[in-house]
Amino acid sequence: MKRGWRALAIAVVAAVLVAALTPYLWVFLTSFKTRIDALSGTPVWLFAPTFEHYPQVFLDKGYLPLVWNSVFIAVSTTLLSLGVGTPAAYVLARHDFAGREDLFFFFLTTRMAPPISVVVPMFLLFTALGITDTPLAVILAHSTFNLSLVVWVMRGFFADIPREIDEAAMMDGNTRAGTFLRVLVPLAAPGLAATAILCFILSWNEFLYAFVLAAFESRTLTVGIPGLITPHGTLWGQVAAVAVVATLPIILFTFLVQRHLVRGLTFGAVKG
């Protein structure tokens, strides 16, 4: 009985892994295939690789600046959200005041806000301000969800630090601000790092805000993807090359924050 379950479990685990990874593997392989192999009617698993697609799309088609745009926007929104959100998380974790829970709920609704609803007025507003198609527009837009992510997740990390530590620091003559900056932030540093990486991933992966607010000069890598798909004669090797570059760094980052992922993705409600 027990043995049967184990065999079943191993079979299921193997099947799940194959199902989860094969689609990605296929795109990875396609990025090294010649046009003939890529468009073959019967799937080609073994082939002589070509490395032409990467330079073609990133240099000849000018997709390299898109990588830079993605990095710049993701790093900026991460810094902005952490800088503004961490102090707020500390206050929500440590100080009681009327309406605290309502405020906390307010931060949650901002994370949940549907991009399609926010982006319409944001587009009109940013057009009036003349900042559409600049990185600033996308950085601000991405901070809508990243700021509340920081507030929610960091509040949990601060709450995990025993209050006695604050009290001891205050006894030693630290001010509240000093306690926060010199004692609590260093203690919460692992959480801070994990949150930063999550912010980076969310911004890097985001599509709709970036697509509407910066479709030309400042477009990100995700926005560049649809432009490569045409009804006739899509160059799948190049599309796959862009997809690989747009996803590989994120997969590596994910492994770094694996331990905190459940917590980050459930807004601290479930601690992994």
Added chain:
Amino acid sequence: MSARRILGGVLDRGVVPLLLTPSLVLLLLILVGPFFYMVGASFTDLSFSIPGRDGNFVGFDNYRRLVRDDPVFWSSFLLTLRFVVWAVAVEFVLGFALALLLYHHVRRRRFLLTGLLVPMMLAPVAVGLIWKLLLQGDFGMLTYYLRAVGVIDLRTALLSSPDLVLATIVAIDVWQWTPFVTLVMLAGLLSLPREPFEAAVMDGARPYQVFRDVTLPLLRPIVALVLLLRGIDAFKEFDKVFILTGGGPGSATELLSIYAYRVNFKNWDLGYGAVCAFMVYLVVLILCSVFYKAAFWGQAQRKRAGGRAA
């Protein structure tokens, strides 16, 4: 106490609102402002494509149009509900089953969990692209194998078949998000206190009874959480479907966000588009407040149950 100390104390207390303010200002600027702008625009005839419609006040005309004269909105609304219910239900059943299997019968889970993370962390646009490649009618890898085993016939391409396309995007969403359910449910299972299980086994409960009478009730807050989080996200679905089908063939996959996108940024009918966007917002806000209750109700419960720190 010297005056300086007291003054210092007052200043120090003042730091608290100072730490909170920047985040509130930022949110007011980029979220609350646009929100009210949207509500305001929904009472106007603002359009970038029709001359003379430059934001005149029209009262509730747009809302009347939504309720009376726009069957497309409502069919899109129903389509979205079908998408959400199917996707979340399948993800939950598969994900929970996998979590239980891992919890009870697999020791070294690390490797599998790492592999499972891949689909859910990819950019949704990239997921759409991957599946578009796999499901191409003439050379798609998956199309080839599905035809080879006879699941679909030689003339069918999943993404351009009006009957199968909704099921296909549900399946792709399931591929991407089942791992999330597994991950969270497994974390939930691992966080449960041991005592109720030991007591149940001592009382001679069978495994099925333990599951029904102990595991499920204890997990209920986390189940609610997963369903709501996935429900909210699925309701907002845009990226994958935009790449995969653009809402087609016809309007077979025109989910609410895709429809709202079309009204606003293809027809440039911004006054009416604001109403559509507002409706999506409203549904999400309702789901969100339920989520909040569920999350906190869960935390209070766990505190009462004295469960191990999760």
